[in-house]
Amino acid sequence: MKKLINDLSLVIAADRLLVGDMISSVYYSDVFYEVKDVNVVVMVASAEEVELVVKCCIRYKIGILSRGAGLSYTGGVVAEGLVVLDMSLMDKVLSVDVENGVVVVEAGCSWKHLLGELSVHGVKTRFWGTLSGIHATVGGSLSQHSLFWGSARYGCSAESVLGLEVVSGLGEKLNVGCLGNGSAAFRWFGVDSCGLFLGDCGAFGVKTKVALRLVSDSLYTDGVSFEFKHRSSFLKALQAVANSGIGTEVVGFDPLLQQARLKRESLVSDLKVVSEVAKHEKSILRSLWSLLTFAFYGRRKFSPDCYQLHVLSEQYSRASLKEDIKQLHSLAYAHGGNKLPTIIPKALRANPFSPLNNMLGPQGERWLPIHGIVAHGDAEIVCSELADLFVMHASEMQKYKVTYSILFSALGSQGAVIEPVFYWEDELYAIHAKYIDTGYLSRLRKFPANPDGKLLVLHLKDKIIAIFTKYHAVHFQIGRSYPYLVKLAPSNAKLVRDIKNILDPHNVMNPGVLGL
Secondary structure, eight states: OOOHHHHHHHOOOOOGGEEEGSSSSGGGBSSSSSOOOOOOOEEEEEEEHHHHHHHHHHHHOOEEEESSSSSOOOSSTOTTEEEEETTTOOOOOOETTTTTTEEEEEOOOBBBHHHHHHHHHTTESSSBBBBBTTTTHHHHHHHHHOOOHHHHHHHHHHGGGGEEEEEETOEEEEEEETTTSSSSOOOOOOOOOGGGGGTTSSEEEEEEEEEEEEEEEEEEEEOOOOOOSSHHHHHHHHHHHHHHOSSEEEEEEEEHHHHHHHHHOOOHHHHHHHHHHHHHHHHHOOOHHHHHHHHHHTTTOOOTSEEEEEEEEEEEEEEHHHHHHHHHHHHHTTTOOOOOSSSSHHHHHSSOOOSOOOOOOSOOEEEEEEOEEEOOHHHHHHHHHHHHHHHHHHHHHHTTTEEEEEEEEEEGGOOOOEEEEEEEEOOEEEEEEHHHOOHHHSOOOOOOOOHHHHHHHHHHHHHHHHHHTTTTHHHHHHOTOOOGGSSSSSHEEEEHHHHHHHHOOOBBSTGGGOOO
């Protein structure tokens, strides 16, 4: 390692080559997994520097992982004995081509920064970020696969990519998709080599530049909210809305998640949110209506024992949007939905990249989501088996102070996203202090280490993944947590390994992710 550090010092500025006490403890974990030691962190500033670092790592047969904000929870951005590439300095928006509908950004650019840069041009990307997009990076989201903003209509993050610049495990720069085929803004020309590097968790290369598809942001937006007494009717409504293609974002809460949300947010924070909603309305009358709706209903309208469905939609005219909202009402009513004020959808849209206070439970508990993407037709049986699992382990969960809730979303007609979320009393990591609002964090309880609680969460996580696997679920953020190669047919697994051997014959690119 000393020889590697010496070689790196010849090509990387001293203040960007972090060793020993220079390394912040933030690099020692993601949101859930933690390692005991990180030897070297390199804050790269260009694709050329990435090439040089990779070649140094090849020379000494030492692995490398690239890290954006580190906001994953599956171990894909933490590992002992590897060189960490911090991509945060590569955060520039390089070009915005409104005429051809493409933007090119460096991989370390956050979704919030990108949206801000694009807003002056009246455009945005089709998929325009995760809920953690205040810090989460474009490159990290593409390595992991991600969803939320735009996903119900346009799919996951990968479906908005037009091209990539990648440094492979050979230390060679590759340009794929529209960045390599000569097209201004078209990805598919023969073999889709661009797709090889999407969802790879960095196993095939380090993404340094990304081209994304643009759409107009001069849209009218509105939303609907409904509650359902029964899970089955809620899931049928979620499927109907997702299949309609009307919504741009579709999200659902189980009763426990709604209760946790109400515990977390104070009246003061609610008022701040509704103020943002009012500012984002396109007319004074609509702003006043938003304020009056909140003042009249506040939290009183929400039933704590119901499932909630919240949908946002966009259109280029108010008339078209009105028709969309009418159709969404019809779909929800057909499955027994009870209309709610649209406070939550509008609050989400008014502040899409809020501070990451949801990284903890309402009292300051640790937080871990586990998700599966299942066929809509399997969602009910999956939820039924999850409920049975939680009943079976209720006494243990009570003993070790572990609670749960479930978040739902949709990737259009492709599938329902079911995401059980665990909360348990435990000590925090440095990454929590970095990303959670300081004032909010100071008001929360501080808990001692709870290794038994964490072990129970790990045990339940494995049980949940087994249920998902039984019903052929797939996963984003595979990292080192979700099964991948073992779920593939032998010939398909061999193909993935062969591609890995070609692009990374020295196995220096984030070894261990994807089961490689």
